[in-house]
Amino acid sequence: MRxxxxxxxxxxxxxxxxxxxxxALNWYRALALPGGGTAGGDGLVHVPTRxxxxxxxxxxxxxxxxxxxRYVAAPYRFIELEVGHWIPEVAPEVLAAELLRP
Structure with a gap:
């Protein structure tokens, strides 16, 4: 979806x-570091993640x-929505509700 x-x-x-x-492009460039790790860590996310x-x-x-x-070493929740790539723009209320859900 566009x-x-x-x-x-x-x-x-x-x-x-x-x-x-x-x-904006630098954000994408920073996603992966040589060797697959992160700056100063084990390459894993250590905070609860949705x-x-x-x-x-x-x-x-x-x-x-x-x-x-596989890159999260903390509580993890995968949430699927019936939308495309632009979630904040097309479903802000649903996104906010999922982010605020305990």
């Missing part, structure tokens, strides 16, 4: 600001989403 049209101009304007696109995934996500498939659990 980004809803009402966000396209807003996000395009934001990414047009000096340094914004570089910052992975909220949209079944219609064209950018991240089910298998990749499910394999994320």
């Amino acid at each position: 980004l809803p049209e009402r966000y396209v101009h807003e996000y395009t304007a934001a990414m047009s600001e000096p340094g914004a696109l570089t910052g 992975y909220i995934w949209g079944r219609k996500d064209g950018a991240l498939g089910r298998k990749a989403a499910e394999l994320t659990e």
